[in-house]
Amino acid sequence: RYVFVENLHRSGFIDPLEHSILDQWFQWIVRNESVALDLIVYLRTEPEVALERIRRRKRPEEDQFSLDWLRQVHSLHDSWLLGKSEFPLPPRVLVIDANQDCINVQQAFASQMPDLLRAGRARSSATAVPHLNSLL
Numbered sequence: 001r002y003v004f005v006e007n008l009h010r011s012g013f014i015d016p017l018e019h020s021i022l023d024q025w026f027q028w029i030v031r032n033e034s035v036a037l038d039l040i041v042y043l044r045t046e047p048e049v050a051l052e053r054i055r056r057r058k059r060p061e062e063d064q065f066s067l068d069w070l071r072q073v074h075s076l077h078d079s080w081l082l083g084k085s086e087f088p089l090p091p092r093v094l095v096i097d098a099n100q101d102c103i104n105v106q107q108a109f110a111s112q113m114p115d116l117l118r119a120g121r122a123r124s125s126a127t128a129v130p131h132l133n134s135l136l
Contacts, residue, residue, distance in 0.1 A: 001026040002087040003076040042081045043098035047071045
């Protein structure tokens, strides 16, 4: 809602009515379904790095991604997840620099695991959110 739907709206691909309908559906789901969230791991990657990786993968379904689109989505992710927008922040955001190679990104995440697991255990007894271990 806060990135892809917002980008469609700002880019003019959906009109205000369509945006409103999607937003109302989102709000209904949040109010009526169990979609509690206790952590987002934001693998923050510069658009140029993301485009280079997309080109290297050569997946046909990714052919239409342009640098401009990646910049738009990157900016919206940053605005939302780094608290620079009007959109509500999730309870916790772990930002990992994913511009590095895969091994360094994995190591950066692994170094955070003890803290994440402790936080997950503390929250699991207080909320209906699945225990972090079940997500690994």
